[in-house]
Amino acid sequence: MTETPEDLDPLHQVQQRFRDAATRVAGLKQGLIDFFAQPKRSIAVCFPIEMDDGSVQSFWGFRVVHNRVLGPGKGGIRYHPGLTLDEVRSMAALMTWKCALIGVPFGGAKGGVVCDPKTLSPAELRRITRRFIAELGDNIGPHTDIPAPDMYTNAQTMAWIYDTYDVMHPGRNNRPVVTGKPLDLGGSEGRRDATGNGVVYATERFLERGSLGTLNSLTNARVTIQGFGNVGVAAARLFQAKGARIVALGDSRGAIAAADHQGLDLDAVLAHKREHGTVVGLPGSRSLTGDDLLALDCDILVPAALGNQLNGDSAGRVRARLVVEAANGPTTPAGDRILQQRGIPVLPDILANAGGVLVSYFEWVQNSQNDTWDADLVEQKLARKLHLATDAVLARHFTMSEQAAVEDIGARLLRTAALSLAVERVACATLERGIWP
Ligand code: NAD
Numbered sequence: 001m002t003e004t005p006e007d008l009d010p011l012h013q014v015q016q017r018f019r020d021a022a023t024r025v026a027g028l029k030q031g032l033i034d035f036f037a038q039p040k041r042s043i044a045v046c047f048p049i050e051m052d053d054g055s056v057q058s059f060w061g062f063r064v065v066h067n068r069v070l071g072p073g074k075g076g077i078r079y080h081p082g083l084t085l086d087e088v089r090s091m092a093a094l095m096t097w098k099c100a101l102i103g104v105p106f107g108g109a110k111g112g113v114v115c116d117p118k119t120l121s122p123a124e125l126r127r128i129t130r131r132f133i134a135e136l137g138d139n140i141g142p143h144t145d146i147p148a149p150d151m152y153t154n155a156q157t158m159a160w161i162y163d164t165y166d167v168m169h170p171g172r173n174n175r176p177v178v179t180g181k182p183l184d185l186g187g188s189e190g191r192r193d194a195t196g197n198g199v200v201y202a203t204e205r206f207l208e209r210g211s212l213g214t215l216n217s218l219t220n221a222r223v224t225i226q227g228f229g230n231v232g233v234a235a236a237r238l239f240q241a242k243g244a245r246i247v248a249l250g251d252s253r254g255a256i257a258a259a260d261h262q263g264l265d266l267d268a269v270l271a272h273k274r275e276h277g278t279v280v281g282l283p284g285s286r287s288l289t290g291d292d293l294l295a296l297d298c299d300i301l302v303p304a305a306l307g308n309q310l311n312g313d314s315a316g317r318v319r320a321r322l323v324v325e326a327a328n329g330p331t332t333p334a335g336d337r338i339l340q341q342r343g344i345p346v347l348p349d350i351l352a353n354a355g356g357v358l359v360s361y362f363e364w365v366q367n368s369q370n371d372t373w374d375a376d377l378v379e380q381k382l383a384r385k386l387h388l389a390t391d392a393v394l395a396r397h398f399t400m401s402e403q404a405a406v407e408d409i410g411a412r413l414l415r416t417a418a419l420s421l422a423v424e425r426v427a428c429a430t431l432e433r434g435i436w437p
Helices: 010-022 030-037 085-102 122-139 155-168 191-208 230-241 266-276 290-294 333-341 355-368 375-403 414-433
Strands: 041-050 056-067 073-079 107-113 145-149 222-226 245-251 254-257 286-288 300-303 322-324
Touching: 010 030, 010 085, 010 333, 010 414, 030 414, 041 085, 041 122, 056 073, 056 085, 056 122, 056 145, 073 085, 073 155, 073 355, 085 107, 085 355, 085 375, 085 414, 107 122, 107 145, 122 155, 145 155, 145 355, 191 230, 191 322, 191 355, 191 375, 222 230, 222 290, 230 245, 230 266, 230 300, 245 266, 245 290, 254 290, 286 290, 355 375, 375 414
Parallel strands: 073 107, 073 145, 222 245, 222 300, 300 322
Antiparallel strands: 041 056, 056 107, 245 254, 254 286
């Protein structure tokens, strides 16, 4: 008998998980479930760009707003050759639930351009960005839909977005139209490390609440991190500052493990990565494959790279006591079931990596007030919100698993608790506003 391959389509996964969570929200009408399962608006634009060599190429750009009940759409802009409209739709929906869970007054959105930034010059990227934003016109705005960086876009891209929008709308404060800007243009202190730091604050709270038996603090916890980019680096640093040991790390070229029980020297890893473009080959470390990294004996495994890493094939080999999802969608539904059956809890992405959108919200507030907050204030507010959201998810999880039938694995997932809480909040706000007209 041949087994059906696992469905790894991100939109299917997000919709399946949403529908499962929605059944656990008391009294949610079927019509609202159908409405939340779909994006509110999807825009696809095709536009020409003159390339540096004088040729002309056409590009597709997308912007999807999934929901705006709690506030303007909010979500990143990704530049990637494999980007599809369905993928953007799945990420826009995740943003709705993430914003609702962490308690910021935004809805969910996402966007991007199908292009390969590795083959484009800065001038070409600038023209693509400006033309894309001009094509979107008034479909983005400080009170309607607010972009941010995502994979292969950065503070420079956000500066071009701000400038393009500002040129098109002179005479008013347009800084809140986009977040993740350079500090000089109204970016927030703490934004760069916000996602990685948020991962640590959520983990710390989870442990302090006694959710993992004897491991009730980060002191001496053994942490493995897959992905050593923006999120992985910040998380590694704060984990270590709080007393944890980073026992292994991986990137797209392979992985390394510490040779002794002290853990890796992060400054040495960063210096090696800067020089060689990878963590692999760090003197004194042991080399591993990417698969071995996920199967390493440790306390906390943090996938901080790609989606679908812990799946029906790989989840059975995980030997960590806790998985913390720094990446978006690193665990598949089959991976969730396997980890649950093996007693390994998963702190879900919409909680664990919500620090990024939270500090984006802080940037928007500062821009709207023409104010700047210092780094300590941002960090304090970030930690507090992550702690509160973790508490809320744990409380929901406790109630749900108390009431669940033995065979109902879904009810025992922290992900279902987090999602159902978020869905309930958006549903409640929808009904309080009233279904228009
Ligand atoms: P990044 O591009 O800075 O870093 C990605 C890292 O993953 C790099 O070290 C890369 O080498 C590694 N990687 C790529 N392919 C890999 C593979 N096959 N195996 C192992 N490692 C691999 O990206 P980032 O901003 O750190 O984002 C990482 C994840 O976190 C993504 O899933 C992103 O969607 C998610 N996320 C990021 C933010 C944010 O604020 N940056 C917010 C929320 C979620």
